[in-house]
Amino acid sequence: MAFKKFKDFIAPIDEDDEYDEDDEVEEEPQQVLQYKESETKPVSTYEATKSTVTAPTNASMVLFEPRSFEEAEEIAKHLKNRRACVVNLHRLQREYAQRTIDFLTGVVFALDGTIQKIGHNVILCTPKNVNVTGDISLESDDD
Numbered sequence: 001m002a003f004k005k006f007k008d009f010i011a012p013i014d015e016d017d018e019y020d021e022d023d024e025v026e027e028e029p030q031q032v033l034q035y036k037e038s039e040t041k042p043v044s045t046y047e048a049t050k051s052t053v054t055a056p057t058n059a060s061m062v063l064f065e066p067r068s069f070e071e072a073e074e075i076a077k078h079l080k081n082r083r084a085c086v087v088n089l090h091r092l093q094r095e096y097a098q099r100t101i102d103f104l105t106g107v108v109f110a111l112d113g114t115i116q117k118i119g120h121n122v123i124l125c126t127p128k129n130v131n132v133t134g135d136i137s138l139e140s141d142d143d
Contacts, residue, residue, distance in 0.1 A: 061086065069096045069103075075125070076107045084130045089121040097121065 061084040064075055069092070075085050087104065089097040101115075104125050108115045112128040118136050126132055 060084075064088065065091055066100060067091050069099050072100045072103045075104060079104075079107055079111055079113065079125055079127050082127045082129050084124065084126045086118070087123050087125060089123070 062075075062078045063086045064071070065088045066072065066075070075087060078085050087100070089100060092100060101123065104123070105115055107113075108125050108127075113130075114124075114126050114132060116124045116126075116132060116136075117138065118124045119138075124132065
């Protein structure tokens with residue numbers, strides 16, 4: 001049950017997708033993840049969202065825009081080498097994007113890291129040595 005809620009949070013069903021009336025469930029308020037502040041010195045701060053990424057001075061971040069599920073293995077290698085990864089899933093078909101998220105969730109779990117949705121079809125995967133503080137609201141200000 002908890003894994004399904006996590007999976008739905010990371011890759012919610014688009015409103016455009018068709019589904020039967022039997023499948024409809026009352027919407028729960030969207031959760032915002034909170035992370036503990038680390039004891040390491042912040043590397044960068046983004047004031048607009050008040051988010052801070054903290055990492056050791058030798059840490060690095062890698063950006064990915066995979067075009068196939070097979071590229072998820074390369075992302076996993078970077079996570080194993082203690083590098084944070086931002087993964088933009090826009091170029092993947094929905095089925096492959098979900099497989100990639102499932103795979104990376106397992107990798108991050110095995111490494112005691114974290115995975116966080118930071119935008120529509122964009123996730124942040126961090127190994128244990130990188131702490132993320134702050135929150136990003138995925139709802140628009142118009143609501």
